[in-house]
Amino acid sequence: MQFRWALIDIETTGLKVTRDEIIEIALIILSEKGIEKTWATLVNPQTTIPEEITRITGITQQEIISALPFEAIASDLFDLLNGCILVAHNARFDYGFLKNAFKRCGYRYQTKVLCTLKLARSCYPLLPHHDLSSLLLHLNLPHEQRHRAASDVQLLYAFLQRAMDEFSPSKLLEKAKAIYNESSKPSKLITDLNTIPSQPGVYLFYTDKNDLPIYIGKSINLKQRVLSHFQADYSDEKEFKMAQQVHRVEYIETAGELSALLLESKLVKEKLPLFNRKLRRKKNLxxxxxxxxxxxxxxxxxxxxxxxxxxxxxxxxxxxxxxxxxxxxxxxxxxxxxxxxxxxxxxxxxxxxxxxxxxxxxxxxxxxxxxxxxxxxxxxxxxxxAWPYQGPIAIEERSNFTNYLVFNHWCFLGETSSKEELFNLANKKESQRIDRDTYKILNAFLKDPSNQLKIIDLSNRLNL
Incomplete structure (x- = not known):
């Protein structure tokens, strides 16, 4: 039952992983023998600490003036962390800041990560909340002083000790191993990613705050694309921030890529997700x-x-x-x-x-x-x-099912899984306006010979 964990907590000047700086680090090196080392230090960010951060942490500009910058402690810290699994609550945050801080100093830091937020969810699935304060309250552990690295890492240690007493060290290590083997999964995510199909479609990311998605995407392989968001490099500010917030993933399977592109465009305009920029506005040509x-x-x-x-x-x-x-x-x-x-x-x-x-x-x-x-x-x-056809057309797509997309003069008239419905869609009488994104999507799709489209001419019923 050997293990070597580096329990860590950091405080920073903000939440932007590629731009904000670490101002305090504390860690406990823990193994099957017990605590091997404790270490804590303030870090000079060489920039001004925002007032809001001072209010939350209590760390003032005066305190960090005499502290060493990160590059001065990087070598010692790197050696301390070497060979350890990194353990933190909402570990993606701490790991992301450490990776980027080390990277700026010329170090490549990579390790397995154990997120104790996920561990807590595994140990206490019936609890409504699994943040550190809620856990400590549930376990009747003291938690008065928060948001200082040294005190928070001690509270993290107290939680792990209580969990080991309750579940036995071997059982807890078994749970931990399952978590750090899939450490790229965001800590707040409750969706089982194995249920997402490897099929074309649209996926939606939600927080636990409301029913509006924060991001909508599409792919010809839903599972692969969703996983790629969470395996992205920590230097991608947008991906990092999004992963910090995502709580659940929903998906809509489509018959092909064209359906997915059109549905993504439609949903983004309707729901205006925070992290979608390009498609958010309803734009006419x-x-x-x-x-x-x-x-x-x-x-x-x-x-x-x-x-x-x-x-x-x-x-x-x-x-x-x-x-x-x-x-x-x-x-x-x-x-x-x-x-x-x-x-x-x-x-x-x-x-x-x-x-x-x-x-x-x-x-x-x-x-x-x-x-x-x-x-x-x-x-x-x-x-x-110019519309390159005599009249309306249908484009057939097949994956797990067959679907037909009906267009006329760059306008999307609708979709159906029934051939018998094609002419009803093609003969729509209401005024149709050309959407800029629909035009761009369809035009690009028709030009690309690799798509090998099956096109049905609906200008004559005999063609069906």
Whole structure:
């Protein structure tokens, strides 16, 4: 029954694992022989301690002025921890800060980790809370002084001693071994990750605070992707912070990657999870429409949602700025009129006309058919926006089940598992607007030959 544990607690200037600094460390080296060594020190973070941290820990700026910086104690601490399993309550926090502090000093610190929050959950599954204060209260152990490293690591030791007395050292070590063999799993997570299938779909991370997810993701292999979040390097601030908060994982299985991409986009816009940035806003495409006035074809930038029957829309952009930038290039390259391209507003000619860089379409000096031919040639580069099919289509996906996704003119009309329902979806009468993310997802998917899509043409019932 041999073991060598380094019970540790650290205090820091904040919660950001890659930017905040350690200000206090305390540890107890514990083995089957008992306590082998205790060690504690303040650490000079070489930065200002926030008032909130001083309020919580009691550590003041004055106290740490004379303390050594981490690089000065790194060698001794590294030697102390060598050969030990790191033991801490909510261990991902302490381990993450230690790894990054050592990394900045040129050390590669890696070890097995025993999170006593997980151990407490295994030992006392019926307790409503497993934070250290709740445990100490349940076990009737003193816990007046908290949030100083030395006192907290002594309380951690007291908890382990009580647990060993209650369960026997061999039983507790058996529980501990099972935990540090899967140490990448977040300490607050109650979901059994083995129940997540290795299939395409969307996954949602929740805290224990509310019913809104903090993160939504997708993958062609749900289990592998979810595990990768928790096995990510501790230098990834977002992954570290998210793992500290996740309490449960839910998933929705889909028939393929395209379904997962579309569902992820939809759910992120609906639920606005904290850690999703790119997909959170509901964004419509900026359209470039073509109109005719006095026989001259003119371009108009529009921010109105593009309808599914967008015959007058010749191009799309993510922003108005991008649309104007492209138009300026077209005007210069093809000698078009800036006024007729929605780049200038005036009651007379465009500015370039006075510089002889416009042939005078704005004042009816250039013949309409000549200008329109040049404009048509300029717009040929936007042929990608044209819907490449005669009408609506269905894309078949298969995994554990079969599903059909129905589209028309870049618009997602719906999905069904029944072929008999395809034409009902394809013939939807209500107005459909093109979503920017749906367009980008589908366009990229259709362009990628590796997807090997099975596409059903729904413009004719005979094709079914």
């Amino acid at each position: 900026v359209g470039l429409k073509i109109t005719t006035k006095d026989s001259y074809n003119q371009l108009l930038i529009t921010t109105n949602p593009i309808e599914v029957d967008h015959d007058d829309c010749v191009a799309s952009f993510s922003t108005v700025t991008a649309a104007k930038s492209t138009l300026r290039s077209l005007v210069k390259e093809h000698v078009l009129c800036a006024k007729l391209c929605d780049l200038e507003k005036s009651n007379s000619s465009c500015f370039a006309y006075h510089l002889r860089r416009c042939h005078g379409a704005c004042v009816a000096e250039e013949e309409p058919h000549r200008y329109n031919e040049r404009l048509a040639h300029a717009l040929q580069q936007f042929s990608y926006f």
